[in-house]
Amino acid sequence: xxxxxxxxxxxxxxxxxxxxxxxxxxxxxxxxxxxxxxxxxxxxxxxxxxxxxxxxxxxxxxxxxxxxxxxxxxxxxxxxxxxxxxxxxxxxxxxxxxxxxxxxxxxxxxxxxxxxxxxxxxxxxxxxxxxxxxxxxxxxxxxxxxxxxxxxxxxxxxxxxxxxxxxxxxxxxxxxxxxxxxxxxxxxxxxxxxxxxxxxxxxxxxxxxxxxxxxxxxxxxxxxxxxxxxxxxxxxxxxxxxxxxxxxxxxxxxxxxxxxxxxxxxxxxxxxxxxxxxxxxxxxxxxxxxxxxxxxxxxxxxxxxxxxxxxxxxxxxxxxxxxxxxxxxxxxxxxxxxxxx
Ligand code: PBG
Numbered sequence: 600x601x602x603x604x605x606x607x608x609x610x611x612x613x614x615x616x617x618x619x620x621x622x623x624x625x626x627x628x629x630x631x632x633x634x635x636x637x638x639x640x641x642x643x644x645x646x647x648x649x650x651x652x653x654x655x656x657x658x659x660x661x662x663x664x665x666x667x668x669x670x671x672x673x674x675x676x677x678x679x680x681x682x683x684x685x686x687x688x689x690x691x692x693x694x695x696x697x698x699x700x701x702x703x704x705x706x707x708x709x710x711x712x713x714x715x716x717x718x719x720x721x722x723x724x725x726x727x728x729x730x731x732x733x734x735x736x737x738x739x740x741x742x743x744x745x746x747x748x749x750x751x752x753x754x755x756x757x758x759x760x761x762x763x764x765x766x767x768x769x770x771x772x773x774x775x776x777x778x779x780x781x782x783x784x785x786x787x788x789x790x791x792x793x794x795x796x797x798x799x800x801x802x803x804x805x806x807x808x809x810x811x812x813x814x815x816x817x818x819x820x821x822x823x824x825x826x827x828x829x830x831x832x833x834x835x836x837x838x839x840x841x842x843x844x845x846x847x848x849x850x851x852x853x854x855x856x857x858x859x860x861x862x863x864x865x866x867x868x869x870x871x872x873x874x875x876x877x878x879x880x881x882x883x884x885x886x887x888x889x890x891x892x893x894x895x896x897x898x899x900x901x902x903x904x905x906x907x908x909x910x911x912x913x914x915x916x917x918x919x920x921x922x923x924x925x926x927x928x929x930x931x932x933x934x935x936x937x938x939x940x
Pocket of ligand 1: 725727729737773774808809810830885886887888
């Protein structure tokens with residue numbers, strides 16, 4: 600720049616609106632209150648147990664009494680929805696996962712106890728065979744090592760009816776069998792459970808970010824002859840996004856109430872595509888590996904946990920998620936309250 604040839608000065612200066620915190624707050628496009636979060640809980644049999652999960656610092660497997668305490672605490676902070684995952688005693692797991700249909704199982708007992716202790720809580724149950732399967736798959740495995748679709752849907756539909764009967768508000772099929780939303784809806788309606796909503800794991804990817812979750816439930820596919828080593832024949836290929844829209848259309852036709860993308864942060868494009876092409880509420884699951892990465896880096900002093908967690912969750916909401924499942928729900932709700940104070 601010389602005096603004779605000054606650079607043109609900009610007329611538009613976006614920095615004017617970044618000058619102070621109050622102005623930044625006025626123009627902020629995405630604000631995520633704790634009411635939009637779902638806290639996933641890992642349940643374990645027993646009493647007064649909070650068993651830390653190695654790969655998920657800050658999260659524990661909780662006995663039902665402890666889970667009630669944690670949910671009550673969460674509700675005071677504005678988090679009123681809970682996704683329940685039972686860590687089933689390995690002795691009760693079988694190849695056909697029959698224990699999943701036993702009304703006295705851990706999950707059913709937990710739903711009843713939570714429903715009674717916290718009538719206003721929204722209880723979301725997972726519909727899939729893996730917590731109860733000795734093979735670690737979400738569906739039935741044939742003798743030849745194939746995951747059986749329609750036979751699995753029949754069981755999932757019975758599971759959904761059972762969960763509705765014990766008090767679930769929302770059932771969430773996470774298995775990725777074809778036609779399961781329609782099957783579950785029909786079974787619920789036939790059983791007089793038309794009030795029970797379906798949150799479908801619409802675009803659930805065969806992701807490597809589920810590792811800590813499978814450790815928490817000890818639910819990884821087992822290494823045995825004629826048992827698939829991964830879930831790639833039913834969960835989606837991480838390379839695909841158009842396929843997510845096909846799943847979305849099918850779930851809409853089958854009367855899903857809420858559609859979900861999982862994981863969240865590596866799949867923001869999928870969230871935004873579903874947002875653009877569907878009017879249903881959209882959920883996103885900030886999964887165990889996404890949580891663990893931030894926790895691990897923060898423990899080493901490499902990342903600021905609060906800032907990175909908040910940035911991640913805000914980005915997921917910005918992409919179009921109305922509802923976010925996150926293990927950081929309690930921490931986030933406390934930070935949100937502190938920021939208000
Ligand atoms: C299983 C299920 C999984 C998760 C939720 N439901 C794991 C899997 O598909 O293997 C993963 C959640 C997470 O990683 O936080 N039906």
